[in-house]
Amino acid sequence: xxxxxxxxxxxxxxxxxxxxxxxxxxxxxxxxxxxxxxxxxxxxxxxxxxxxxxxxxxxxxxxxxxxxxxxxxxxxxxxxxxxxxxxxxxxxxxxxxxxxxxxxxxxxxxxxxxxxxxxxxxxxxxxxxxxxxxxxxxxxxxxxxxxxxxxxxxxxxxxxxxxxxxxxxxxxxxxxxxxxxxxxxxxxxxxxxxxxxxxxxxxxxxxxxxxxxxxxxxxxxxxxxxxxxxxxxxxxxxxxxxxxxxxxxxxxxxxxxxxxxxxxxxxxxxxxxxxxxxxxxxxxxxxxxxxxxxxxxxxxxxxxxxxxxxxxxxxxxxxxxxxxxxxxxxxxxxxxxxxxxxxxxxxxxxxxxxxxxxxxxxxxxxxxxxxxxxxxxxxxxxxxxxxxxxxxxxxxxxxxxxxxxxxxxxxxxxxxxxxxxxxxxxxxxxxxxxxxxxxxxxxxxxxxxxxxxxxxxxxxxxxxxxxxxxxxxxxxxxxxxxxxxxxxxxxxxxxxxxxxxxxxxxxxxxxxxxxxxxxxxxxxxxxxxxxxxxxxxxxxxxxxxxxxxxxxxxxxxxxxxxxxxxxxxxxxxxxxxxxxxxx
RNA sequence: GCGGCAGUAGCUCAACCGGACAGAGCAGCGGUUUUCUAAACCGCUGGUUGGGGGUUCAAGUCCCUCCUGCCGCGCCA
Numbered sequence: 001x002x003x004x005x006x007x008x009x010x011x012x013x014x015x016x017x018x019x020x021x022x023x024x025x026x027x028x029x030x031x032x033x034x035x036x037x038x039x040x041x042x043x044x045x046x047x048x049x050x051x052x053x054x055x056x057x058x059x060x061x062x063x064x065x066x067x068x069x070x071x072x073x074x075x076x077x078x079x080x081x082x083x084x085x086x087x088x089x090x091x092x093x094x095x096x097x098x099x100x101x102x103x104x105x106x107x108x109x110x111x112x113x114x115x116x117x118x119x120x121x122x123x124x125x126x127x128x129x130x131x132x133x134x135x136x137x138x139x140x141x142x143x144x145x146x147x148x149x150x151x152x153x154x155x156x157x158x159x160x161x162x163x164x165x166x167x168x169x170x171x172x173x174x175x176x177x178x179x180x181x182x183x184x185x186x187x188x189x190x191x192x193x194x195x196x197x198x199x200x201x202x203x204x205x206x207x208x209x210x211x212x213x214x215x216x217x218x219x220x221x222x223x224x225x226x227x228x229x230x231x232x233x234x235x236x237x238x239x240x241x242x243x244x245x246x247x248x249x250x251x252x253x254x255x256x257x258x259x260x261x262x263x264x265x266x267x268x269x270x271x272x273x274x275x276x277x278x279x280x281x282x283x284x285x286x287x288x289x290x291x292x293x294x295x296x297x298x299x300x301x302x303x304x305x306x307x308x309x310x311x312x313x314x315x316x317x318x319x320x321x322x323x324x325x326x327x328x329x330x331x332x333x334x335x336x337x338x339x340x341x342x343x344x345x346x347x348x349x350x351x352x353x354x355x356x357x358x359x360x361x362x363x364x365x366x367x368x369x370x371x372x373x374x375x376x377x378x379x380x381x382x383x384x385x386x387x388x389x390x391x392x393x394x395x396x397x398x399x400x401x402x403x404x405x406x407x408x409x410x411x412x413x414x415x416x417x418x419x420x421x422x423x424x425x426x427x428x429x430x431x432x433x434x435x436x437x438x439x440x441x442x443x444x445x446x447x448x449x450x451x452x453x454x455x456x457x458x459x460x461x462x463x464x465x466x467x468x469x470x471x472x473x474x475x476x477x478x479x480x481x482x483x484x485x486x487x488x489x490x491x492x493x494x495x496x497x498x499x500x501x502x503x504x505x506x507x508x509x510x511x512x513x514x515x516x517x518x519x520x521x522x523x524x525x526x527x528x529x530x531x532x533x534x535x536x537x538x539x540x541x542x543x544x545x546x547x548x549x550x551x552x553x554x555x556x557x558x559x560x561x562x563x564x565x566x567x568x569x570x571x572x573x574x575x576x577x578x579x580x581x582x583x
Numbered sequence: 584g585c586g587g588c589a590g591u592a593g594c595u596c597a598a599c600c601g602g603a604c605a606g607a608g609c610a611g612c613g614g615u616u617u618u619c620u621a622a623a624c625c626g627c628u629g630g631u632u633g634g635g636g637g638u639u640c641a642a643g644u645c646c647c648u649c650c651u652g653c654c655g656c657g658c659c660a
Contacts, residue, residue, distance in 0.1 A: 039603085085602090086640095289658085291657070300585085301585065301586055301656080305586090318659080344654070346655090348587080349660085378654085442597095446589090448653070450595065461607075462596080462607075462608065466622085469620080472620070531607085538624065542615090582620080
């Protein structure tokens with residue numbers, strides 16, 4: 001049997017083929033192959049149990065019969081057995097493990113293998129999407145980090161990804177901002193930290209508005225002027241956006257995030273009229289209390305809870321622009337799938353948006369894209385409440401990242417004082433940023449999670465430093481070998497020790513993990529896998545010396561080191577985490 | 584009130600459309616280094632998966648109910 005990139009899929013296909021020739025089975029049978037508990041084998045097929053139950057057959061007997069048909073030369077690389085009530089276990093023999101590792105040897109092999117998953121699929125990932133004139137806080141990091149990882153994973157899996165930063169650059173806050181800019185601005189402060197100064201004057205104006213109605217009137221007037229195209233305000237609007245953007249860019253740069261487009265809400269402000277007209281024409285939207293709203297009568301809650309797509313004063317809101325945005329993405333980019341990465345509190349909004357889009361597109365004969373809301377929970381402090389500074393303010397993202405680097409720097413100083421200062425800085429950057437980022441990705445995104453410096457920067461457990469350390473150790477082996485690292489892999493002999501086999505087996509499950517990660521849009525599956533892989537490597541490294549005299553043993557162990565390094569580095573790259581050669 | 588998410592070891596978290604004895608890390612206890620980075624590895628201890636019913640050959644996972652916490656619910660995004 002030729003084993004493909006995804007071993008679970010190979011087994012699935014083969015079993016289904018064999019079953020289709022047996023009268024006991026029909027087309028509803030799904031083998032359900034998945035990575036197994038190592039106690040039982042490498043993969044297990046559980047599908048016989050539910051099928052036998054449905055057919056009123058004895059599951060154990062049916063599994064035995066199916067396995068009987070699998071016997072023969074074609075399956076020589078795989079040991080097959082039936083256990084318990086009807087589980088079918090598969091264990092790849094060492095030569096088969098070696099074959100796979102010799103076949104999938106480099107980044108391109110992995111990418112080619114993975115690209116079957118989403119080949120050519122056109123999708124948009126909408127993430128980060130901050131509001132202008134506001135600092136990015138800790139809360140903003142999850143969208144960036146998750147969105148970037150998801151984008152990279154889809155690209156790796158063959159999709160054509162448009163990363164769109166849907167900036168909140170068109171809203172009621174501009175009235176106050178412009179008023180504040182004109183009246184309270186400190187030119188010096190603006191020069192040294194522009195965004196900080198914008199925030200300061202905005203807050204000042206916001207407070208004044210509450211006390212002094214004339215200020216509020218002025219702010220409203222500025223907004224109206226902006227919306228009517230007043231040149232001065234238009235210039236200020238651009239200036240404010242420019243300041244925000246350059247502050248955001250600094251963060252994106254540090255996190256290695258780059259967008260293909262950044263079409264903010266303002267881009268869609270002249271595109272909402274078409275949306276109103278079409279939704280009204282098809283009876284999807286209606287007037288209610290002066291606003292234009294959409295109800296969904298078939299939905300238990302949204303039959304009463306309106307989706308407001310135009311405010312009673314005639315102005316658009318984010319529902320309007322989000323609708324126009326979907327249309328644009330489908331029309332201009334032929335998007336087949338759109339993924340939104342935002343806070344879980346926006347679930348109602350996206351459910352209503354998706355329901356509305358499906359009806360709207362169906363009525364207008366447009367292709368309906370797949371729509372996914374990748375939502376996430378809150379980052380908590382060690383007190384179990386939403387994370388804040390001691391004084392109760394939100395933590396600025398740039399401060400958090402700076403602190404991460406600084407903390408990592410002192411650990412590097414302690415552990416490896418001999419390195420050149422410049423390299424120590426670089427290591428600290430990679431570890432600090434990587435640690436914060438990994439902490440976010442390693443959690444199930446739909447849960448809140450508790451952030452603690454000790455935990456994220458620990459070298460123990462499921463953390464970035466632990467993974468980076470495993471990578472550095474492997475590099476160290478190759479560094480020590482120098483020229484002699486150019487071994488001939490074909491001279492590798494099949495794996496013998498428990499640690500070798502366990503590591504090899506773990507490497508083979510990567511394709512299934514990638515598939516799971518993208519299927520559920522949950523990067524923590526990949527994190528858990530990489531952590532386990534690094535653990536298996538550490539066990540192997542500790543038990544089996546790589547640089548031994550026996551050429552065949554040495555070759556196969558170097559092979560394991562190379563493939564582990566490949567998967568760890570590629571996996572971390574997909575998560576957006578930079579690796580190091582030494583640390 | 585309606586709805587979403589969550590409740591798993593002392594703490595922080597896993598457990599893939601129901602699948603084999605619920606797994607890690609930390610903390611606690613005990614080991615491993617003339618050997619490739621000990622920032623590591625190995626072992627032990629630790630559980631009525633919030634409570635109670637139910638479905639199933641099989642339930643942390645599905646259904647019902649109750650308790651607790653976070654979040655959302657008409658013109659912010």
